[in-house]
Amino acid sequence: MWPGVLLIAPALTAIALLYALPLLRSLITAFVGEDGHPTLGNLAKALEFYGADIVYSILVALGSLALIAFVSIAIAGYLTLGQSRWAVPLLRWIYRWPLFIPFIVAGQTARSFLARNGVLNTLLTDVGLVDAATATSLLDWRGLVLTFAWKQIPFVTLLLAGAMASLDRSTIEAARNLGAGRLRCLIEIVLPQVRPQLLVALVLSLVTIMSVLSVPVMLISGNPTMMTAMMAHRVTFYGDYAVANALGLFSYLLTAVAAWAYLRMSLREKSN
Amino acid sequence: MNIRIALASLLAATTLATSVSAQTLTVITAGDTNMVDYINDYLGPKFEEGHPGVTVRAVGTGPGDGGSQAIYEKIHAQKDKSVWDVDVAVVHQRMAGKMVEEKLLANYRDGVATSKLVTRKTAENALGVNVSGYVMPMFHSQIAIAYNPDVIANPPQSYDELAKWVKENPGKFGYNGITGGMAGVGFVFGWMYAFSGMADEIRNGPWADGAADKWAPALASLRDFNQSVMMTPGNAGTLDAMNRGEIAMGPVWMDMFYTWVADGRLNPNLKLMILSPGMPGQPMYYTVPAKSSQPDLAKEFIAFATSPAVQADGIVRRFNWFPGIDPQNVKSELTDAEWQRLFADVTPETLAERGWSMPQAKYFAAILEAYEKNVAK
Numbered sequence: 001m002w003p004g005v006l007l008i009a010p011a012l013t014a015i016a017l018l019y020a021l022p023l024l025r026s027l028i029t030a031f032v033g034e035d036g037h038p039t040l041g042n043l044a045k046a047l048e049f050y051g052a053d054i055v056y057s058i059l060v061a062l063g064s065l066a067l068i069a070f071v072s073i074a075i076a077g078y079l080t081l082g083q084s085r086w087a088v089p090l091l092r093w094i095y096r097w098p099l100f101i102p103f104i105v106a107g108q109t110a111r112s113f114l115a116r117n118g119v120l121n122t123l124l125t126d127v128g129l130v131d132a133a134t135a136t137s138l139l140d141w142r143g144l145v146l147t148f149a150w151k152q153i154p155f156v157t158l159l160l161a162g163a164m165a166s167l168d169r170s171t172i173e174a175a176r177n178l179g180a181g182r183l184r185c186l187i188e189i190v191l192p193q194v195r196p197q198l199l200v201a202l203v204l205s206l207v208t209i210m211s212v213l214s215v216p217v218m219l220i221s222g223n224p225t226m227m228t229a230m231m232a233h234r235v236t237f238y239g240d241y242a243v244a245n246a247l248g249l250f251s252y253l254l255t256a257v258a259a260w261a262y263l264r265m266s267l268r269e270k271s272n
Numbered sequence: 273m274n275i276r277i278a279l280a281s282l283l284a285a286t287t288l289a290t291s292v293s294a295q296t297l298t299v300i301t302a303g304d305t306n307m308v309d310y311i312n313d314y315l316g317p318k319f320e321e322g323h324p325g326v327t328v329r330a331v332g333t334g335p336g337d338g339g340s341q342a343i344y345e346k347i348h349a350q351k352d353k354s355v356w357d358v359d360v361a362v363v364h365q366r367m368a369g370k371m372v373e374e375k376l377l378a379n380y381r382d383g384v385a386t387s388k389l390v391t392r393k394t395a396e397n398a399l400g401v402n403v404s405g406y407v408m409p410m411f412h413s414q415i416a417i418a419y420n421p422d423v424i425a426n427p428p429q430s431y432d433e434l435a436k437w438v439k440e441n442p443g444k445f446g447y448n449g450i451t452g453g454m455a456g457v458g459f460v461f462g463w464m465y466a467f468s469g470m471a472d473e474i475r476n477g478p479w480a481d482g483a484a485d486k487w488a489p490a491l492a493s494l495r496d497f498n499q500s501v502m503m504t505p506g507n508a509g510t511l512d513a514m515n516r517g518e519i520a521m522g523p524v525w526m527d528m529f530y531t532w533v534a535d536g537r538l539n540p541n542l543k544l545m546i547l548s549p550g551m552p553g554q555p556m557y558y559t560v561p562a563k564s565s566q567p568d569l570a571k572e573f574i575a576f577a578t579s580p581a582v583q584a585d586g587i588v589r590r591f592n593w594f595p596g597i598d599p600q601n602v603k604s605e606l607t608d609a610e611w612q613r614l615f616a617d618v619t620p621e622t623l624a625e626r627g628w629s630m631p632q633a634k635y636f637a638a639i640l641e642a643y644e645k646n647v648a649k
Contacts, residue, residue: 236338
C-alpha cells in the first residue's frame with residue numbers, strides 16, 4: 001500500500017496545499033468577523049451591498065449560456081450534417097479562433113467595438129441602420145453576454161462537434177432516408193444523444209464565466225456588475241477579504257448547484 | 273532518492289538566492305506597470321552605474337491601493353523574521369499610514385541627503401497619520417477635470433456650477449463612479465468636500481462615529497447628478513470616451529492625461545482644470561521596511577531617486593508627474609518649455625489652492641461605502 005501512497009503523494013499534496021487549503025480558508029474567512037469571532041455579518045453585508053450584483057451575475061451567466069448553447073448547437077450541427085464542400089471546412093477552420101484569445105483581449109476589443117461611438121455603431125451608422133444621435137452603448141449586460149458567448153462558443157462547439165462526430169452515423173442516415181429534414185434530424189436524433197457532453201461543456205462554461213474578472217472590469221461601469229468585480233473591489237479598496245469571500249461563497253454555491261444538477265442527471269442516465 | 277535531489281536543489285537555490293541578495297537591492301512597488309518600468313529601465317540602471325556590483329530588482333504588486341495592500345500583506349507576513357526580503361517599498365498614502373502605525377517601516381529620512389528638499393505637507397502627514405521621518409514623496413499626482421474646449425468654451429469652475437451644467441447638458445460629463453480607478457473616486461471625494469459641510473474633518477480627522485449619517489443630502493444630490501452623467505469603465509474609459517467624442521468633460525489623473533497626449537493617444541486640444549473648492553491628489557512614498565537587509569543602500573537609493581536631477585528628468589520629463597520634492601528645486605533642471613508645460617493648464621497658484629489631500633483613512637473607506645449604499649444602487 002505504501003508505495004502507492006508515495007506515488008500519489010506529490011499530486012495529493014499539491015491539491016491539498018494549492019486547492020483544498022485556500023478554498024477552506026476562504027470559506028472560513030467568510031464567517032469570521034473583525035474581532036475573530038464567528039459571524040454571519042459578512043454574508044449579510046454581501047447581500048445588503050451586492051445582492052443586486054449576485055442576481056445580475058446569475059442572469060448574465062444564464063443569458064450567456066443560452067446564447068452559447070444555441071449558437072454552438074447550430075455550428076456543431078452544421079459541421080455534422082452540412083453537405084457544402086467549402087462552407088463546412090471553412091466554418092471548421094474559423095470557429096475555433098476565439099479559443100486562442102485571452103479574456104482580457106476579448107474584453108478590450110469588446111470595449112472599443114461595442115461603445116456608443118464604437119466600431120459596431122459606426123458601421124451601422126455608415127450603412128444607415130442606426131442614427132448616430134440615438135445610438136446607444138452596448139457596454140452593459142448585453143456586452144457581457146456577447147463577450148462571454150464569443151469566447152465560450154468555440155469551446156462548447158469543440159466538445160459538441162467531437163461528440164457528434166463520434167455518433168453512429170447509421171441513426172442519422174436512417175432518419176434522413178425516412179425523409180427527416182436536417183433540422184429535425186439535429187433536434188430529434190443528434191441532440192438527445194450528445195446531451196451529456198453539451199451539459200458538461202455548459203457547466204464548465206458557467207464556472208469560467210463566474211470566475212472571469214477582466215471582462216466585467218473592462219466593460220461595466222458602476223453597478224450592478226458581476227460578482228468578481230465586486231470581490232476585487234472589496235479587496236482593493238477596503239482590504240476586506242471577509243466580505244469578498246462571502247461573495248465568493250455565493251459563486252461556489254451557484255456553480256455547485258450546477259455541478260450537482262449535472263451529476264444527478266448523469267447518474268440517472270447511467271442507472272436507466 | 274527523488275526527495276534527496278529535491279532537497280539538494282532547494283538548498284542550492286537558497287544558497288544562490290542569499291549570495292545574490294548580497295548585491296541585490298529589492299524595490300517593491302505598487303502602481304501601474306509604468307512604475308516597474310520606471311525603476312527597471314531608468315532609475316535602476318542609473319543607480320547601478322554609480323554603485324558597481326549592485327543590482328536593482330523591481331517587483332510590481334499592481335495598481336491602486338490594492339497594490340499597496342499586497343505590499344503590506346507581504347511585509348506583514350514576515351513580521352516575526354529577523355530580516356525581510358524587501359529593501360525599498362513604494363506605497364500609497366493609506367497603506368503608508370497603516371504600516372507606520374504597525375511599526376513595519378524604518379524612520380530613515382534624517383539619514384537621507386535630500387530630505388531638506390521636501391516641503392509638501394504630505395511628507396509629514398498621510399491621511400491623518402503622522403509619518404514624518406518614515407517617508408519621502410516620490411512624486412505627486414493630482415486629479416483634475418479634462419474638458420474639450422471645442423465643445424465647452426467656458427467650463428464650470430466649481431462643483432456647484434458643474435452640477436447645474438450637467439442638468440443642462442445631460443450625458444456630456446462622464447466618470448467611472450468608484451470602481452475602475454481613482455480618478456472617479458477622487459471626483460466623489462471632491463463632491464463630498466464641496467457638499468458635506470465637513471471638508472476639514474474629512475481630510476484631517478478626527479474620525480467621528482456616525483459621520484456618514486450627515487452625508488445623506490450630499491449623497492442624494494450625487495445620486496441625482498449621476499442620472500445626468502455617463503458612467504465610464506475606469507480611468508482610461510473616461511479618456512477613451514472623450515476621444516470618441518461621447519463626453520466633453522470628465523475627471524482624470526493629470527499625469528495620465530499628459531502621458532496620453534505625449535503618446536498621441538489623446539486629442540491634444542483637450543484642457544485641464546481643477547474644480548473649486550478642491551479636488552484630491554496624492555503622492556506615492558519611498559519607504560524602507562523596518563527590517564530591510566540593506567538599510568544603508570536603500571537610503572542611498574532613495575537619496576538618488578529624490579535628487580533634483582532625477583526628479584526633473586525621471587519624474588517630470590518622462591512621466592509628467594509633479595515632483596515629490598519642492599518644485600523650485602527642480603525648476604533649474606528643466607527647460608522653460610518643460611516647466612511651462614507642467615503648469616500649462618493649471619497654474620501653480622490654482623494647484624496650491626485647489627489641490628487638496630485625500631480623505632483621512634477612515635473617512636476614505638466610509639465615503640466609499642456610503643456611495644455604494646446610497647448612490648450606486
